[in-house]
Amino acid sequence: xxxxxxxxxxxxxxxxxxxxxxxxxxxxxxxxxxxxxxxxxxxxxxxxxxxxxxxxxxxxxxxxxxxxxxxxxxxxxxxxxxxxxxxxxxxxxxxxxxxxxxxxxxxxxxxxxxxxxxxxxxxxxxxxxxxxxxxxxxxxxxxxxxxxxxxxxxxxxxxxxxxxxxxxxxxxxxxxxxxxxxxxxxxxxxxxxxxxxxxxxxxxxxxxxxxxxxxxxxxxxxxxxxxxxxxxxxxxxxxxxxxxxxxxxxxxxxxxxxxxxxxxxxxxxxxxxxxxxxxxxxxxxxxxxxxxxxxxxxxxxxxxxxxxxxxxxxxxxxxxxxxxxxxxxxxxxxxxxxxxxxxxxxxxxxxxxxxxxxxxxxxxxxxxxxxxxxxxxxxxxxxxxxxxxxxxxxxxxxxxxxxxxxxxxxxxxxxxxxxxxxxxxxxxxxxxxxxxxxxxxxxxxxxxxxxxxxxxxxxxxxxxxxxxxxxxxxxxxxxxxxxxxxxxxxxxxxxxxxxxxxxxxxxxxxxxxxxxxxxxxxxxxxxxxxxxxxxxxxxxx
RNA sequence: GUCCCCGUCGUCUAGCCUGGCCUAGGACAUCGCCCUUUCACGGCGGUAACACGGGUUCAAAUCCCGUCGGGGACGCCA
Numbered sequence: 001x002x003x004x005x006x007x008x009x010x011x012x013x014x015x016x017x018x019x020x021x022x023x024x025x026x027x028x029x030x031x032x033x034x035x036x037x038x039x040x041x042x043x044x045x046x047x048x049x050x051x052x053x054x055x056x057x058x059x060x061x062x063x064x065x066x067x068x069x070x071x072x073x074x075x076x077x078x079x080x081x082x083x084x085x086x087x088x089x090x091x092x093x094x095x096x097x098x099x100x101x102x103x104x105x106x107x108x109x110x111x112x113x114x115x116x117x118x119x120x121x122x123x124x125x126x127x128x129x130x131x132x133x134x135x136x137x138x139x140x141x142x143x144x145x146x147x148x149x150x151x152x153x154x155x156x157x158x159x160x161x162x163x164x165x166x167x168x169x170x171x172x173x174x175x176x177x178x179x180x181x182x183x184x185x186x187x188x189x190x191x192x193x194x195x196x197x198x199x200x201x202x203x204x205x206x207x208x209x210x211x212x213x214x215x216x217x218x219x220x221x222x223x224x225x226x227x228x229x230x231x232x233x234x235x236x237x238x239x240x241x242x243x244x245x246x247x248x249x250x251x252x253x254x255x256x257x258x259x260x261x262x263x264x265x266x267x268x269x270x271x272x273x274x275x276x277x278x279x280x281x282x283x284x285x286x287x288x289x290x291x292x293x294x295x296x297x298x299x300x301x302x303x304x305x306x307x308x309x310x311x312x313x314x315x316x317x318x319x320x321x322x323x324x325x326x327x328x329x330x331x332x333x334x335x336x337x338x339x340x341x342x343x344x345x346x347x348x349x350x351x352x353x354x355x356x357x358x359x360x361x362x363x364x365x366x367x368x369x370x371x372x373x374x375x376x377x378x379x380x381x382x383x384x385x386x387x388x389x390x391x392x393x394x395x396x397x398x399x400x401x402x403x404x405x406x407x408x409x410x411x412x413x414x415x416x417x418x419x420x421x422x423x424x425x426x427x428x429x430x431x432x433x434x435x436x437x438x439x440x441x442x443x444x445x446x447x448x449x450x451x452x453x454x455x456x457x458x459x460x461x462x463x464x465x466x467x468x469x470x471x472x473x474x475x476x477x478x479x480x481x482x483x484x485x486x487x488x489x490x491x492x493x494x495x496x497x498x499x500x501x502x503x504x505x506x507x508x509x510x511x512x513x514x515x516x517x518x519x520x521x522x523x524x525x526x527x528x529x530x531x532x533x534x535x536x537x538x539x540x541x
Numbered sequence: 542g543u544c545c546c547c548g549u550c551g552u553c554u555a556g557c558c559u560g561g562c563c564u565a566g567g568a569c570a571u572c573g574c575c576c577u578u579u580c581a582c583g584g585c586g587g588u589a590a591c592a593c594g595g596g597u598u599c600a601a602a603u604c605c606c607g608u609c610g611g612g613g614a615c616g617c618c619a
Contacts, residue, residue: 019619054618115617128543129615154617189546198544198615206617213619237545237614260547267611297553300568304554308567327554329547330612334570376553376569386582422582433581453579485578500578512580 012044020062024069069281095211098219110153111135131201155205187257288427293384301331336371406438419514447538452498506535
């Protein structure tokens with residue numbers, strides 16, 4: 001895609017800047033989606049940048065996981081290119097340059113105080129700390145001398161403490177009623193004001209010379225000419241610091257839009273550590289969510305088109321999206337807390353199928369029960385599944401069926417698909433909804449299931465015997481089957497339902513299944529007769 | 542602790558800015574009925590919310606103040 005954006009251009013440039021310290025979770029995914037939607041709706045550009053300045057915690061596995069998640073979403077991005085990203089770790093010189101520019105203006109200073117040893121780490125309740133005593137007042141000469149002598153220091157931002165500090169204060173810094181304050185306007189949360197006395201002298205460079213997140217982020221956003229920063233609300237208070245950095249470095253701060261947080265049912269924000277794979281994007285993928293359904297679901301958390309529309313395509317979402325539709329209160333992703341710990345029960349699936357699935361039986365695959373997912377996400381996914389053309393749905397189902405160890409050809413799958421389309425919420429449900437189409441031998445079932453409603457064992461035997469005769473000669477097409485079986489029911493003096501039930505159980509191995517005639521049609525005469533034959537051998541009581 | 546943000550059915554939300562049309566609308570979930578060869582889909586209906594307390598006003602979910610509750614940020618992490 002050609003670089004056609006000028007700095008004065010009205011076209012927005014947004015970015016998604018995850019830090020690779022874990023898998024991509026649903027909260028980050030939503031941030032990505034909102035940025036993408038904003039860019040697409042306004043004909044702007046979307047940039048991907050890895051904020052990887054934390055060498056301690058970054059892992060390649062995280063990078064891979066993030067890409068895996070984004071790839072599944074299939075939305076893509078514009079810069080630096082598809083499957084490419086900016087890496088903060090490769091732009092450190094730019095960050096340093098920005099820091100020293102601020103320093104030269106006298107808006108940052110060297111702090112030679114040794115780094116915190118980490119004893120008061122957990123408390124997080126320092127509250128009133130603003131700067132280390134003595135560090136701020138150090139003369140430039142003294143500062144230069146100690147630095148030249150090789151003393152370690154952190155570079156700190158000199159947050160304005162008195163009116164005269166900034167010679168010509170930018171509009172973001174105001175003085176009123178004896179108090180200095182920092183201002184910015186958030187597209188979602190409105191006018192934001194914070195007293196400078198409540199902002200500590202945060203670090204720009206660490207004593208090892210590495211930039212901090214605040215510095216790197218702002219320097220990059222300015223350099224990449226980001227016009228709108230759309231991110232989680234957990235950054236709302238940090239934004240005052242960012243505004244200060246932008247102004248001190250001589251940049252115009254971009255527009256900000258903070259998103260309400262996605263929280264767990266207990267109200268706390270989603271955490272990779274606490275909630276684990278339950279909040280991972282790949283978990284949704286593996287369970288059989290359609291990317292567009294997942295996107296649709298996430299969009300509805302914290303944003304509304306305000307017209308009661310819920311089931312929306314990507315195109316509709318793009319057309320409808322606007323920052324004005326974002327609300328301010330946190331949204332709960334309604335998974336069951338119990339799902340967090342019940343994620344290693346794959347044998348249950350095989351058992352339900354009554355068949356050993358080579359891969360699954362190993363017990364290595366994780367299985368997430370339905371409660372892992374928000375009911376609304378499940379419903380939306382089912383809606384999207386029903387909205388898919390049969391060919392496409394079938395093509396998506398095929399690899400799942402094969403992956404579970406069954407062999408089906410595409411043609412048969414295409415005939416099965418319409419029969420289960422309205423009966424599955426997740427793509428993986430194909431394994432439990434259509435299993436009897438795939439196996440040669442039906443798993444054992446309770447013979448009592450063969451007994452029809454308001455009937456007895458004798459009726460089941462009678463029905464099965466007659467069905468066998470009828471099905472031996474009738475054409476295996478919906479209408480002829482329908483007529484023949486109904487006629488047989490009448491002959492036997494049983495209700496249609498009482499006729500169909502034993503047959504259904506005999507061929508499907510259970511009571512709940514797709515419509516009978518369509519099922520028989522796909523199964524074919526041979527399999528049908530074999531299964532009914534087997535049923536008649538059972539001891540029905 | 543300090544600062545910031547938020548508070549409408551169980552959940553996601555509309556309404557709030559520009560008070561009256563709100564005896565608060567929709568969706569999911571849940572319950573019941575209908576359709577029906579089972580299940581599902583679909584249709585119809587039910588239960589269910591303006592956190593609380595004061596103001597302002599003829600009139601407040603909507604405006605103001607307070608209380609309580611929840612969340613977030615306060616690091617040489619991001």
